[in-house]
Amino acid sequence: MSLQQSQSLSDISAGEFPEHTIAHGVRWICVPSETPETIHSFVLRWNGQWISGDRFARDYAAGVMLFDSELAQAVSRFCPSRSDALEQEIEAHAAAWAAVLVAFEAASFRDADRETLLAALLVELRQYWSQNKPSDAAHDAAILGRARFYRALQDRTSHLESVTHIVNSFLRTLGLREPIAPSALARHLTAIFGYRILRDIYRLSAASRLRMALAP
Numbered sequence: 001m002s003l004q005q006s007q008s009l010s011d012i013s014a015g016e017f018p019e020h021t022i023a024h025g026v027r028w029i030c031v032p033s034e035t036p037e038t039i040h041s042f043v044l045r046w047n048g049q050w051i052s053g054d055r056f057a058r059d060y061a062a063g064v065m066l067f068d069s070e071l072a073q074a075v076s077r078f079c080p081s082r083s084d085a086l087e088q089e090i091e092a093h094a095a096a097w098a099a100v101l102v103a104f105e106a107a108s109f110r111d112a113d114r115e116t117l118l119a120a121l122l123v124e125l126r127q128y129w130s131q132n133k134p135s136d137a138a139h140d141a142a143i144l145g146r147a148r149f150y151r152a153l154q155d156r157t158s159h160l161e162s163v164t165h166i167v168n169s170f171l172r173t174l175g176l177r178e179p180i181a182p183s184a185l186a187r188h189l190t191a192i193f194g195y196r197i198l199r200d201i202y203r204l205s206a207a208s209r210l211r212m213a214l215a216p
Contacts (some may be wrong), residue, residue: 042056042113054120057123078184078188091146093143094145097125098166101118108205110211163194170189
């Protein structure tokens with residue numbers, strides 16, 4: 001089975017990283033390319049009820065899609081003259097997936113449970129990524145590659161620093177740093193990224209603790 005893996009800083013070529021970025025203890029996260037069969041028998045508590053792993057994947061992915069869409073809409077609202085829609089789409093998908101990886105790593109799931117859930121999520125999100133075009137391996141690879149880059153910007157000593165690094169890189173990639181982009185856009189993206197990551201860390205941590213308490 002092939003693996004999509006988060007890169008450590010040493011895996012990223014010189015010049016790709018902003019000079020001010022410092023990542024602490026970036027850890028590998030393995031995500032199987034296909035949903036393991038165990039997802040159907042996987043059970044965890046989410047939103048006040050016990051649900052199956054595949055139900056969780058659908059529900060959680062729906063939230064990621066809304067967040068993804070909010071990123072794209074924010075860029076369009078603040079910078080309506082942006083013309084490279086494909087680049088913007090790839091970067092929004094990648095940054096949203098990176099936020100998922102950051103939140104899942106901070107939760108205390110066992111490695112096998114984390115891999116199972118992330119694989120199921122990736123299946124749901126790939127359908128969303130290809131909704132405006134036929135499934136394209138190169139398109140998916142571009143999104144996952146950029147997500148690995150954003151994921152590697154994580155500062156494990158501070159989730160808020162992680163958010164700042166990801167947002168700054170997202171804007172820089174799209175050519176939307178000041179004076180081109182208004183500071184309001186950076187503040188808005190920092191706020192929604194911070195809320196998304198911190199809220200999901202809290203919710204996923206609670207789910208992972210209950211999962212570990214009940215699982216053999």
